[in-house]
Amino acid sequence: MAAFAYRAATPSGQVRTGVLDVASRHEAMERLRQSGLIPIEATPSAEPRVKASHGAAPRAATVNAMGELAVLLGAGLPLDRALAVCVENAAEPALKAELVRLLKRVKEGAPLSRALSEVKGFFPPMASAMAEAGEANGRLDQSLTRLAETLERAEALRRAVASAMIYPVLLATVAAGVILMMLLFVVPQFEGLFSDQKAKLPAATQVVLGASHLVRRFGWAALVGLTVGGFAGLRWLQRPATRLVLDRNLLAVPRLGDLIKAAETARLARVLGSLVEGGVPLPTALGIAQRSLTNSHMAQAVARVNAGLKEGGGLTRPLAATGLLPPIAISFLRTGEETAQLALMLNRLADVLDRDVRVALDRFIALLTPAITIVLGAAVAGIIASVMSAILGFNDLALPS
Numbered sequence: 001m002a003a004f005a006y007r008a009a010t011p012s013g014q015v016r017t018g019v020l021d022v023a024s025r026h027e028a029m030e031r032l033r034q035s036g037l038i039p040i041e042a043t044p045s046a047e048p049r050v051k052a053s054h055g056a057a058p059r060a061a062t063v064n065a066m067g068e069l070a071v072l073l074g075a076g077l078p079l080d081r082a083l084a085v086c087v088e089n090a091a092e093p094a095l096k097a098e099l100v101r102l103l104k105r106v107k108e109g110a111p112l113s114r115a116l117s118e119v120k121g122f123f124p125p126m127a128s129a130m131a132e133a134g135e136a137n138g139r140l141d142q143s144l145t146r147l148a149e150t151l152e153r154a155e156a157l158r159r160a161v162a163s164a165m166i167y168p169v170l171l172a173t174v175a176a177g178v179i180l181m182m183l184l185f186v187v188p189q190f191e192g193l194f195s196d197q198k199a200k201l202p203a204a205t206q207v208v209l210g211a212s213h214l215v216r217r218f219g220w221a222a223l224v225g226l227t228v229g230g231f232a233g234l235r236w237l238q239r240p241a242t243r244l245v246l247d248r249n250l251l252a253v254p255r256l257g258d259l260i261k262a263a264e265t266a267r268l269a270r271v272l273g274s275l276v277e278g279g280v281p282l283p284t285a286l287g288i289a290q291r292s293l294t295n296s297h298m299a300q301a302v303a304r305v306n307a308g309l310k311e312g313g314g315l316t317r318p319l320a321a322t323g324l325l326p327p328i329a330i331s332f333l334r335t336g337e338e339t340a341q342l343a344l345m346l347n348r349l350a351d352v353l354d355r356d357v358r359v360a361l362d363r364f365i366a367l368l369t370p371a372i373t374i375v376l377g378a379a380v381a382g383i384i385a386s387v388m389s390a391i392l393g394f395n396d397l398a399l400p401s
Helices: 025-034 056-074 079-089 093-107 112-118 125-137 140-194 203-237 240-251 256-277 282-290 296-310 316-322 327-339 342-392 394-398
Strands: 002-009 015-022 038-044
Touching: 002 025, 015 112, 025 038, 056 079, 056 093, 056 140, 079 093, 093 112, 112 125, 125 140, 125 256, 125 282, 140 203, 140 256, 140 342, 203 240, 203 342, 240 256, 240 296, 256 282, 256 296, 256 327, 256 342, 282 296, 296 316, 316 327, 327 342
Parallel strands: none
Antiparallel strands: 002 015, 002 038
């Protein structure tokens, strides 16, 4: 990724400047078009960028800062004073630095929306659009409140999933540790007893002894190989073409693909509904909401729909034609368009899909925990049984044939 300084015009003729972190100039120009801007130029920038932090603490701090700013503006404080209070209350050093830069641009006369688009570190793309909509209708505090609520819902779902996965991950780690301990230290204690009769040992015992031998002899090499392979695999997956193929294949996996589609559609609906409710034009809102998708195949399909939307096409029919959205999403979208209540239906759709995703994840985790326990018990029992069967048959092994 590289930094590109851009100049672009809004549909109303205002000129905006900023910096985009993209792979090429072409991608920068395309990103600006998807945002509803008219690109003028995009050149490589030497400006140092603050790398966005995606940890739980910075995300939560960003949500709190947006909510606090909305409350302060609603209480009647001027924007610069409200930002100064947010800077004073910010506990995260990186967030404080971003807010300082934001305050500096506002004091220089830049609107909050433009400052948010220029100061990239913690603020998502929808923040700038929501701020611009609030500035246009004179209700910036309400727009920022909707922004904070949207970010909070997304963060709450992320926290719920992470918390629910703690126990299964710990259980899987303990299971792997127990099996390795048995192969490294327990099984070798009995290996000497069978050294002269290995050919007559039961097949299960020979498998366990062979596994123990391989772990002891090649364990460190396998660990290094897995580590190197993991890093290489991550670099390989970062390639756009590879990521696109992987994301497309993941959507075709039974059950998993449906869960991914529901989660991605919920995120798209939540962001798009908030933007439309805040007064952002639909083509611009869809272009921003599309960037919230983590599945590149779905994001590419939505980008194509957005291109047709800018040419005067509808929303529901092209999205249905992609075949990537759950049927319930198409129904909600169609109802929203027919009743001119698109924002309301999008928010309700996001609530329904979030609930379905939570239920599906809870069921998966509820099944995963006993499954890991059963696998651990079966593995340990299998190792013990293979050793004990050989010991119990030791007298037969010792008899001459």
